[in-house]
Amino acid sequence: QQQVKQSPQSLIVQKGGISIINCAYENTAFDYFPWYQQFPGKGPALLIAIRPDVSEKKEGRFTISFNKSAKQFSLHIMDSQPGDSATYFCAASSENRDDKIIFGKGTRLHILP
């Protein structure tokens, strides 16, 4: 059972454009939603995270939008740059239940120069 569903599987965006990656979850016990970025040959690294008490969180060019009623959240990368080309994973966990982080299948993002 896939607890976190991520789309699209791959994404190509022109330099300067907006990259949007979507995730959906089923488990209403989830209360922590991080995004991880992974470059080839490296482990994933935390990019940005949100908790369900806010609908949006912005850090530089990266924004998470969160819709609790729809059980969906998305990552927006503004002014996308070639250096943003990587695989992005959404994830979720239940901090209240001291639970592990569950990852989506990932989105391979390629920014055209």
Place this chain on the structure above:
Amino acid sequence: DTGVSQDPRHKITKRGQNVTFRCDPISEHNRLYWYRQTLGQGPEFLTYFQNEAQLEKSRLLSDRFSAERPKGSFSTLEIQRTEQGDSAMYLCASSFGAGANVLTFGAGSRLTVL
């Protein structure tokens, strides 16, 4: 401390052989996680430790897999009688405190079973 270290980075073995991976977490981190990642997939949870106690194991962790963290510092993941389906990247991550805090991942140990 330069982050989470994993060794070896690459391991090629024949089916039926045993392999062991080592993870050295960030020194002040009390939690240590093992994940498995196959091509085109996200990391799949295998097991995690808080200090030396193994708190949870995934159904993915068959009886051929065993993990230890003997003194609450480094951890080992052993796979006995390897199968071709075990070929994957084995990722170690560590975190500080309770709850699913920020995970710091190592670069992973890639296993190829021939």
